[in-house]
Amino acid sequence: MSDRTGEIFERQFDSIRFHVARDDAHWMERYAKRDRPVKMVTDFGCGVQFTPHLMVETLAVCERLGIDTLGVVGPQFCCGQPYRGDGKDASGDAMADHAFDRMSRLQPLAMTQWCGAALAQFSKRAEAGAHSAEVVHITGYLARRVEELGDAAPWQRRVDAKVLVHLKSQDPMPFTDRGPAMRQSDMVPAMLERIPGLEVVGELRSLPSSLPCEEGMDKRDDAGIAQLKEELAAAIKTAGADRLICVHHQCFREWGSSRAMAYKCSTTSPCWRRPWASRNPTAITGTGNSATRTRLSSKLGNSGPAGE
Numbered sequence: 024m025s026d027r028t029g030e031i032f033e034r035q036f037d038s039i040r041f042h043v044a045r046d047d048a049h050w051m052e053r054y055a056k057r058d059r060p061v062k063m064v065t066d067f068g069c070g071v072q073f074t075p076h077l078m079v080e081t082l083a084v085c086e087r088l089g090i091d092t093l094g095v096v097g098p099q100f101c102c103g104q105p106y107r108g109d110g111k112d113a114s115g116d117a118m119a120d121h122a123f124d125r126m127s128r129l130q131p132l133a134m135t136q137w138c139g140a141a142l143a144q145f146s147k148r149a150e151a152g153a154h155s156a157e158v159v160h161i162t163g164y165l166a167r168r169v170e171e172l173g174d175a176a177p178w179q180r181r182v183d184a185k186v187l188v189h190l191k192s193q194d195p196m197p198f199t200d201r202g203p204a205m206r207q208s209d210m211v212p213a214m215l216e217r218i219p220g221l222e223v224v225g226e227l228r229s230l231p232s233s234l235p236c237e238e239g240m241d242k243r244d245d246a247g248i249a250q251l252k253e254e255l256a257a258a259i260k261t262a263g264a265d266r267l268i269c270v271h272h273q274c275f276r277e278w279g280s281s282r283a284m285a286y287k288c289s290t291t292s293p294c295w296r297r298p299w300a301s302r303n304p305t306a307i308t309g310t311g312n313s314a315t316r317t318r319l320s321s322k323l324g325n326s327g328p329a330g331e
Contacts, residue, residue, distance in 0.1 A: 028105045032098050035072040039096075043075050049082055050094030060130035062091035065161060066100050066122075066145075068138025071272045081137075081161065087177060088168050092135070099125060102141035123148045127155065135161040137272075162270070166210035169217050181220030187264035188212050189227045191236070191271050208270045215268065225262040230254045236274035 039048065050067070065085070067078050078094065085092045100122045103115030123145050126134050134149070134156050136142040142160050149155040169176060190208050212223045235243070235251050243251070255278075259267055269275040 027109055028111075031069065031105045032101075035069060036097070038073050039075045039078075043079060047079050050078065050096050052095075052097040052099070054099055054125040054128070057093075057129060061093040062131060063093070063133045063135055063164070064126050064129055064131040064156075065092050065094045065135045066126065066137065066141055067094060067096040068136065068141050069101065069105065071137050072096065074272050074276050077272055077275075084165065088165070088172065090164075090168060093129065093131075095126065102138065102144040104138070104140040104144075107140075119144045119148070127152075131156045133157045133159060133164065135159055135164045137161050160207040162207040163210060166207075166214040169214050173217075176217065178219050182218050183220040184266050185222050185224045185262075185264045186215065186266040186268050187225050187227050187259055187262045188215065188223055189267060189269045189274055191228075191234075191274065211268075211270050224264050227258055227262075227267070230258065234274075236269075236271070236277040 050065075063085075065081065067081075071077055078096070082092065082094050098118070101118055102122060103118035106112070106115035106118060126145075134145060136145060136158065137160075139160075142158065146158045149158040188211060190211070212226065215221055216223050230251065231254055232247075232250060235248075255267070259265075267278075269278065
C-alpha cells in the first residue's frame, strides 16, 4: 500500500472513530462469516466516511423501510479507486476483485453502492458472473423501495417545507462511466415529494460564480466565500424555498456551514428521541449550533437507534 493510499484509509478510519460512538457503528469493517445470508449489502465507499453520521442515518432509514441490510466499509470492501488515483490500476483492480468476492460471500440479493466509482467497478464484476447479486446505487434502491411502499410508507409526521434540491453537474470521482451513478440523482426529487408536506420547488445545478462543492471551499478567500453565500441565498429566495437539500455528501460537507443545508438521507431519517452519541457534533454538521441547523428529519418510526 502506497503512503498516499495508506494515509487516505487512515484518515477515513480516524473520521469514523472521532465522529461516531461505537454503539452507533452498525457496520462491518472486516469480513466475517455470518450465520445467515443478508438480503442487501450496503457498501459505503470512501468519501462518505468524512460525514459518517450519514452512514448511521442510512442504515436507520433502511431499517424503517423494512430493508434487511448489512453495512460494510473500509479497505476490505473498497473498489480500489485510491490506488487508481495514484496511477496503480493493477493494485486497484486486485483490491476491487477481493472486495467483490467478500461481499459475494455474504450471499446478498443486492449490493448497494454509495460511491459512483464502486458502482462502476462492481457492476462490471457482477455482469461477468453467472449468479451475482444485483449491483445498484443506494439512491436508486431507496427510491425504488419508497415507490413500492407508496402510501403504505411508515411516515410518522409531516415535514412542511419547500425545498430546493442541489444536483451535481457531474460525479466528482475521476472515472469514465459516470452515467449510471449520475442518473440515480435524478430520482431524488420524486422520492422527496413522497414525504407528507414536503414540496420540491426547484433544482440547483449551478451558481453565477461556481459551485463550491466542485472547486472546494478551501480554495476561496473570505470575499469569495461571502460571494457564494450571497449567491446561494439568492437562489433559495428566487426559488421560494426555505431549505436546500444536497444529493451528494461532498456538497453537504463543503457547504455544511450554511444553516439552510440538509441531506437527502436526513430527510427520510427517523424521528429521533435523544441526541445520537457523536463524539464531535460540530465537526459532523458543519455548524456549531445544531438547534439552528436545518435537518429534515422525517419521519419513519420512533424505534431503533437513537439520534438527533
